[in-house]
Amino acid sequence: MTGTSSAAPGRFGPVWLVATREIRTRWESKAWRLITLVTLIAVVGFVVVMKLVSGGGPDATVGYVGGQAVGQQITASGKATGLEVETRKVSADAGRQQVRDGDLDALVRIDPRGVVHVTAKRELGSDVEAAVTALAQQTAIHEQVTKLGGDPATFERAVAAAHPQVTNLEPPRTFSPDQLALGVIAGVLIYLSLMMNGQIVAQGVVEEKSSRVVELLLAAVRPWQLMAGKVLGIGLLGLAQMVVIAGGGAIAAVATGVLTISIAATASVVVWLVVWFVLGFFAYALVFAAAGALVSRQEDVGGVVMPPLMLVILGYVIGVSVLPSDPANGVVRVLSWLPVFSPTLMPIRVAMGGVPAWELVLAVALIVLAIPGLIWVAARIYSNAVLRTGARVKVRDAFRPL
Structure with a gap:
């Protein structure tokens, strides 16, 4: 299993074993199930409240x-x-x-x-x-x-009939209030999911490292297999969580009439939300896993995950503060192509509509191309730092083997 000439199943079999262990451990956690249930109730409750306050009556x-x-x-x-x-x-x-x-x-x-x-x-x-x-x-x-x-x-009648003759050089882009609301909700969900599940990865790495469990696990699997299995297991659980929450919220919104856009359009937003969660999670989770390997105490996790966490927060803040008032903002449009910001910005833009197909293809291609590089960097840092206990490992030291 550890030889360089091992077949693919032999190399990736341990990854799946670690992943199933993570899924089983997290699923059996009452806290994880409670968070999922509370978030689902909060999203559905928000939809119901919006229906009640809108009321449909006069202003x-x-x-x-x-x-x-x-x-x-x-x-x-x-x-x-x-x-x-x-x-x-x-x-x-x-x-x-x-x-x-x-x-x-x-x-x-x-x-x-x-x-x-x-x-x-x-x-x-x-x-x-x-x-x-x-x-x-x-x-x-x-x-x-x-x-x-x-x-x-x-x-x-003469005043009412008077209208300017407008010539548009490009087709106008209109955004309904429903699209704006759906975009903001999509941004909030992807932001919370990336933050919560990404930090779970880092905390899990530190937990195994501080308890010395990692030493037992590395006797049977390679470091990169352990890291990949952890990311895969938590990612699959996060994906299931996202589908439940986003699907439940979408069904409630359509059923109550809060969203008046078509079911097909709503389903499309949910699908793209899942796609960007998968891409964004695996990109950021690799960084969080490598960051968690640098420290040995849970108290130090916040410091090492703060830089990537700030990028997630920045993308979310830009999305929900700029796009609702300026949906066609050129700077945000360009930022949404970049792998650093596309997981938080592109779902909002997709929900609001009007994103050209080539922009979606470009954004997806860039982050897919970035993930192999992140895998190499994260695996190298994780492999060299996860067995070093005590003081925080510097990033440049983590690139050098023990």
Whole structure:
């Protein structure tokens, strides 16, 4: 099994044995199952809460005194300012009482001179104020058009029909709120999974090293086989965890109607989320395994995993802070191709849509090409450092054999 002329099954058989040992150990851990269950409940709960708070009702309820045309004007003004307004025709006294009781957000009355009077309980919300301000301005325009001998209705139709002639040099890219939300959720899931499972790899290496179990294991398997088996086992468990959490959240979102995009589009996001978890985990897990081999105490794990961990955090922060407000950001687009950031940025971009196929192929190809190099570097550091106990091993020393 340890000879250089061993067949592939002989060389990779121990890797699978170590992997199954890791899977069995982690699966039997109540903490791992509890974390998975709590995360799944949190994701499904978030979906349910979003459904409850969205409610599907109007943004504001406004009462009005006067004819039906006043109500139509209020609704149109709200729509022009991005506010969904429900209107109710009431008397002045009843309207004031409903405002006092909180049943109405505001009461609107237009006097014969065209002045808009608004009654609120304490103060108008900024969104309602914007709508009634638009109403007041529109009413003032009507008064001036009438004084000049024109027809306000004809004037409104002419204004509504006026549109600029726009020529797009490239096809426009639009992003729905559902796509933005799905992108952010994808980023959060991949970020948490990489952080949690990556650190589990490093802590597992240190645990075996500090307890001297690694010395017994290395009597039967090679260092690279032990490292690869640990990464593979924890990776497969992390993959199962990701599928359960992402799949459960997607099913809940589609079932409750929180996401209105198609089931096929949602499934595509989940598939790409899994793909990028696999690629990102194996790339970062190799680094975490090598980093864990440099120290002998659990207290020192945080220090050695912090540099790669900061790259994961940086990619996540860039993704969730920049992309929702600027989905076509050129800098983020380029960063999402790089193996360091693609596992955290590309899932968000894919969820939001509009990623050209060549960019996906490029990003996948770059990280796939980077993994063999990471395997060589991580295996060398792990092999030379995992049996060194005591003080932290310097990286340059870890490249030199004992």
